[in-house]
Amino acid sequence: MDSQNWIDLAQDADTGIETLRAHFKGHAYDPHWHDSYLVGITEQGVQQFNCRRTKHQSTPGKVFLLEPGDIHDGDAPTEGGFTYRMLYLDPVWIERELGALFEDAPLNSQLSFANTLITDPQLMQATQMAFQTLHGGELKIVRQTALDNLLGQLTRHLHWRTRYGADPRLPLVAQKARDYLHAHAHQDIGLEQVAAATGVDRFRLTRAFKAAYGLAPHAYLVQLRLAKARRLLASGEQPAAVAMELGFSDQSHLGRWFVRAYGLTPAMYRNRCSNLPDMTVGKH
Known part of the structure; x- marks a missing residue:
């Protein structure tokens, strides 16, 4: 070449x-x-x-x-x-x-x-x-x-997609999905598992969840993991250990998400955590 x-x-x-x-x-x-x-x-x-x-x-x-x-x-x-x-x-x-x-x-x-x-x-x-x-x-x-x-x-313009209508199951789907994400936040779950737990296909799952919570399921799961990361870092755990425990592929992977959410690296947060307000995602 x-x-x-x-x-x-x-x-x-x-x-x-x-x-x-x-x-x-x-x-x-x-x-x-x-x-x-x-x-x-x-x-x-x-x-x-x-x-x-x-x-x-x-x-x-x-x-x-x-x-x-x-x-x-x-x-x-x-x-x-x-x-x-x-x-x-x-x-x-x-x-x-x-x-x-x-x-x-x-x-x-x-x-x-x-x-x-x-x-x-x-x-x-x-x-x-x-x-x-x-x-x-x-x-x-x-x-x-x-x-x-x-x-x-x-597939947006295909005939069968244009006829994809409302589903009476959707009001409960988002709540079920949220409960499932909280229960399995530490696992490397896929959308198909969340969809199976809620009884709808992945398209309807994502649409219902975004309508209810303003985030797609994957973004919500990342926020759950980042909240857990903050707690672990605040307790003194090392970023590499936190990344492994929470299912991130490596420390830099955790770092990219952490910086996007909070504006500083996990290591910096670990050093300064007592000065930051609590922004964790709680289950209400």
Whole structure:
């Protein structure tokens, strides 16, 4: 590979989804196809490719969508080359997840992309978030939420989705889910377990929870863990031990969430905790 080109490839252990971030100058790759669905965004530059007998130019802000078997190539028509992010979604995984995410999804659900290159800010944001959470090895429930949102955006205009109506079970769902999160806050739970405990699909679960509490279930669970982290740090435990005890992949992972919530690192909080007000999430 040319020294100006680079590829950063990872695979999510739970889903098998591959995440790719790469940069190319000049010729990128010859015509080829994949047996996966490809959902990607161009970060920088112009990504030019031929697909479905049309020449496309993807620029930042656009989302490119390829189905299994779509033959495509790639090159950089401009001086600086291009950088892009891509998710490779297995068709078997998609069928299974759509059935779990939407209980009203038709059997043998698969995606069909009318356009290879589209401008859709919501889908672009969902693609970006799914890539970041998978590539960065986020908590299981955070990764699953991002993927659910991506599938929700990809199916937003399908006929069966537009008919997805209200559900009389929803008023109790949020309360049941909240109780479940409090009872299992120390475990690496997934959305499917919370959905099973409440008796609805994941889409309805997330919608009901956000309506009731203003946060998605994954964000609420993170806040529960951070509240516990504050208590452990205040009692003198080391950040690395706290991260391990609360299910964060490592100390830096805990640190990123902690700084976003409280504006300082776990170590700084441990040193100064007596000067901070109590902002823990309590169960009322």
